[in-house]
Amino acid sequence: MVELNWLALAIQTWQPPWTGPCRSVASFVCGFDAFSAAEIMSETPQTVDVSQLSSKIFLSAQELFKWRKRENLSVPQRGGAKDFEPDGSWLQAKRLDAFYEEQRSVLAEPRVEKSGNLVKGTWNADLKLVNIEKTAKFWMKMGFADQHRNWLHPEEALFLMEVNCLDVSYDGLRLSLQEAYSLFLAPVTDVTVEEYQVYGHLRRLGYIVIRHAGKQSDCTTDCKSKRTFTSWDFDAINFPDIAGKDTVTVEVSCQDLLPPNTCLNEDFEDVCMFDVEDYKRQQQQQSSARQGKFDHDSGFGHLKDLQFSYAEWVQQHSKPVVAKNWGEWKTAMQERNQSSFLQSPVAHLWKGEVTPLVRPKDSVSTAALLEKLSIIKPFKGPCPANSAGNDVKIVFDVYLPNTTFRKTSPGIPDHRICVARGEEPPDFFQAQSATAHLEDDVPLHWAVVNCGEISFFIFENSSLPVHTSSLG
Amino acid sequence: MASRAHEGQENSHVLSDLEQENKVQIYLVNGKATVWNAEDVVMLREHFRIVGVLVGCLPRAPRQNIHLGLPLELMPEETNLLLEKGFAELVKEKAASPRSVAERVKAIDAARRANFKEQQELYHEDRRREMMKRLPLILEGKKAKRKRVLAEAGEADMSAEDDSVADEITVDSLPVTVTAEKHMLLQLFTENPWTRETENAAGDWQFPTTEAEKLRCAVFRDLWEKEYFLTSGQKFGGDFLAYPGDPSRFHSFYIVICVDFNKQLPALDIVSMGRLGSNVRKTVLLASTDYDGSVKYTSLQWTGLS
Numbered sequence: 001m002v003e004l005n006w007l008a009l010a011i012q013t014w015q016p017p018w019t020g021p022c023r024s025v026a027s028f029v030c031g032f033d034a035f036s037a038a039e040i041m042s043e044t045p046q047t048v049d050v051s052q053l054s055s056k057i058f059l060s061a062q063e064l065f066k067w068r069k070r071e072n073l074s075v076p077q078r079g080g081a082k083d084f085e086p087d088g089s090w091l092q093a094k095r096l097d098a099f100y101e102e103q104r105s106v107l108a109e110p111r112v113e114k115s116g117n118l119v120k121g122t123w124n125a126d127l128k129l130v131n132i133e134k135t136a137k138f139w140m141k142m143g144f145a146d147q148h149r150n151w152l153h154p155e156e157a158l159f160l161m162e163v164n165c166l167d168v169s170y171d172g173l174r175l176s177l178q179e180a181y182s183l184f185l186a187p188v189t190d191v192t193v194e195e196y197q198v199y200g201h202l203r204r205l206g207y208i209v210i211r212h213a214g215k216q217s218d219c220t221t222d223c224k225s226k227r228t229f230t231s232w233d234f235d236a237i238n239f240p241d242i243a244g245k246d247t248v249t250v251e252v253s254c255q256d257l258l259p260p261n262t263c264l265n266e267d268f269e270d271v272c273m274f275d276v277e278d279y280k281r282q283q284q285q286q287s288s289a290r291q292g293k294f295d296h297d298s299g300f301g302h303l304k305d306l307q308f309s310y311a312e313w314v315q316q317h318s319k320p321v322v323a324k325n326w327g328e329w330k331t332a333m334q335e336r337n338q339s340s341f342l343q344s345p346v347a348h349l350w351k352g353e354v355t356p357l358v359r360p361k362d363s364v365s366t367a368a369l370l371e372k373l374s375i376i377k378p379f380k381g382p383c384p385a386n387s388a389g390n391d392v393k394i395v396f397d398v399y400l401p402n403t404t405f406r407k408t409s410p411g412i413p414d415h416r417i418c419v420a421r422g423e424e425p426p427d428f429f430q431a432q433s434a435t436a437h438l439e440d441d442v443p444l445h446w447a448v449v450n451c452g453e454i455s456f457f458i459f460e461n462s463s464l465p466v467h468t469s470s471l472g
Numbered sequence: 473m474a475s476r477a478h479e480g481q482e483n484s485h486v487l488s489d490l491e492q493e494n495k496v497q498i499y500l501v502n503g504k505a506t507v508w509n510a511e512d513v514v515m516l517r518e519h520f521r522i523v524g525v526l527v528g529c530l531p532r533a534p535r536q537n538i539h540l541g542l543p544l545e546l547m548p549e550e551t552n553l554l555l556e557k558g559f560a561e562l563v564k565e566k567a568a569s570p571r572s573v574a575e576r577v578k579a580i581d582a583a584r585r586a587n588f589k590e591q592q593e594l595y596h597e598d599r600r601r602e603m604m605k606r607l608p609l610i611l612e613g614k615k616a617k618r619k620r621v622l623a624e625a626g627e628a629d630m631s632a633e634d635d636s637v638a639d640e641i642t643v644d645s646l647p648v649t650v651t652a653e654k655h656m657l658l659q660l661f662t663e664n665p666w667t668r669e670t671e672n673a674a675g676d677w678q679f680p681t682t683e684a685e686k687l688r689c690a691v692f693r694d695l696w697e698k699e700y701f702l703t704s705g706q707k708f709g710g711d712f713l714a715y716p717g718d719p720s721r722f723h724s725f726y727i728v729i730c731v732d733f734n735k736q737l738p739a740l741d742i743v744s745m746g747r748l749g750s751n752v753r754k755t756v757l758l759a760s761t762d763y764d765g766s767v768k769y770t771s772l773q774w775t776g777l778s
Contacts, residue, residue: 058583058665061590064657065598070532075539085725086717099720100518107542109533110511111662116654162529163658171570172577176661177506177528178501178543182565185502193502197527204529204537450706452525452545 028254045155047127059110067112076102113164121157123170127190130157130168138165141208141405153211155191155199160198194449195395195419201238201454202417208399209417215438216412240274248274271400309360337361392426394418394444416444495561497553500673505551506543508663513544513694520559521701522550531662537778542662547704549692555674556693562677569734576666588656595651602647668734691759693729694767699742702728708755709748726757726771733760742772750774767768 057069083092101173121132130152135143138160143152152160158180160166168175172184202209240248320338323329349356357373397403397413420426420433426446427435435444446457496512507513508525516522544553550731554560604612608648614754680686688711695702701715703724710727711720727749733739749756749772756772 056698058661059659061587061594064659065591065594068657073532074570075530075533082721082723083717085684085722092721095716096721099718100514104510104514106532106539107526107527109531111660112657113660114654115658116652118658159596161531161660164531167658167660171573173573174580176664178499178662179505179565183503187502193504200527200529201537204535206535235567295678312706358559409641447547448706452527452704453704453706455657455706 059112063110064112067110068114076106111164117165118167119160119165121152121166121168123157123168123175123183125170125183127151128154130154130166132166136165141407142210144407153191154189155196158184158196159200159203184259192419194421194447197449197452198417198447198454199396201219202398204394206401206406208401210399210410212394212397212409212416213410216410216440240412242274242276245276247276283463301337313360392418392430394434412440413442417447418444419447419449421449426459474773492553495558496554497670498546498560498562499670500562500564500625500676502621505548507546508543510542513542516544516554516560517718519553521696522546523701523703528662539755545768549702550686551677552679552689553693553696554593555677562673564673564676565664566669568666568669573670584658586598588653592651595655596648599648609653650726654667675677681685683732684730687732687759687761688767691728691730692763694759700726708752708754709745716758724754726753727752728757728759730759733762746772746774 002189036178054248064311086092087255119132119134119136121130123130130150132143132150136149137363139150141158142156145151152166157166157168161168161175161177161180169182170179175183182188184191185196199209314337321329321336323332346360358369362372363366394416396417397410398417399410400414435442443458446459448455448457496507496516497509498507500506507516513524516524524546526540526542526545527545528541528543529535530539533539551560551562555562618668676778678688692702692712695712695714701719702712702719703715703719705711705713705727708727710729712728713724714723714726714728715722745756745758758770758772760768762768
């Protein structure tokens, strides 16, 4: 069969309703653009030139009918057992041929859908959005409403077209996927091809993906705390006075307001004893633990003798400082510290070439000493603001698939995505400060797209083990 | 076999007259070179060893990432090679004039209405065939219903009814509901179904411009002429992956990394490349262009003395 481009046509000639019944004449004619095949068949002056519609692509009713129920839903396998190298064998050639045949048929399958399952939409070229009249199941997770009309973003509309849910027209003419690609993506809109590919990839996996919406408040806790805060009536709460008493008897109105070191009196349910002595002791323990001192009662008594406070030693071995104001006092203290250092019991260690790393006055606590030894210092916030021109554009907020997702108040996303090209990875500050302004722990994934291949990277902070100050 | 015949042709890099007229059309859409036709996609792979990446949803199973569908996106190096060798042409579609659009609206409307009518007939036929198959069951059902009705009405004589029921019902007498419009099958077009008003887009194709891009093109061309299949090497930390045969049937032999001939490579980089290759059992090829433009390769092999 000669491989000419068949510009074939299904033609129908119409008669206006008032002159009689319509007669449909279907025929296939081979021709070129100049030929209007309707001219051959016309019986009335009103003809329609369908020569522009390619029959290879536009299926006849019989062909469409075959596709009404897809029987084979299997996805062609990727990988599987592979050979090492081409050996010219018949078996290899056969397998290759089978592969090519399969590709040809699977890729050429048409997109056929019942018109009742499709939602109709129109492309608005000024707003660069798709307007839909009726909404369907996808409306829970996509799109937005504005001025009593329902809209879809271009990337959402394109994806719905690809999964055979949406039918978009522009100027009255239904769009093919190819036309939609050129209309809905850059440079016409601000959705780049790479961003759309990442969007499609995540949606196919089942995630809920929306455009990045800035800082989100976690609605659930926010609302709860607001509610509980305003529901407190402080005038009605009787705060007991514990000064100068050993124990205090408290009437309990509601148990969850009790402080942690109280226990209910077994005999009375609404009365409890608050042990003031115990409370004071616990306060002392906490404050001394913060200063790194040890309390006899906590079992570290034998370590108390090992404590050396440089400040105390200096005070014991020098004249008290006299000053008229704070400024004088500070300078006098500094001078005294400097001078007494030279007379301290360990001053001789600093005489040689190799000196100790730690000075006596540094020995405030174990944590302070370890701080001096650490070579890799943990980076503590806040991050410097983004240097000009290096703004990282966070593109999408991603939510795990769940039924409680609400479009109007989505809450804090589970992941965020920014799309990068494959050339240069971001530098340290870019990676750190990209989400600093959002102040939450949502991980930021960097999607690197290179010719249709997507890889995801993430920069995670890890903390080095650090000595904690309380040893209790 | 067709592919063998073509091998001879592509080695001499000359197309037959027929192929000259019907070169593969590569559409420049959103700045990317794409192919929208399944035949073309397979032909590029089978005859021209150009693989590309499928980036759309597959019509039969749209919500999975294992096997995607049309369009096929080509690497800039692949497009460059196809254009240089004259195997394909780069086109872009002209926007249709309003008059053209109006005509198309009318045309597709007419075509669709005819299509719907045919579909209705087909549905009708299908329904009738089903009813023919199930005729005994239908008759049973009708008999049972009659009996029930008569029993309620209190009529005693039932035997006489059976025959009359059988006589009354034939396939044609059973009513067939007209299929509603919502059941009409619509085709959503992937490729543009209209005759193309395309123009040559080679002028818009700026690749390659930088030295790095020129190097990549040269390396790609050289390896392609040595009968390898090449794909993007991003997943393995290289520029390309070189396969001895079709990627679907063979594993790649080489990870190709393009480096400038004069560039100094830190030793640590060489070690990491060597490690990479040995971990995935591929050979790392460092490719550069020499002063005369020819491509030279250096392979890394992780070895030791024992």
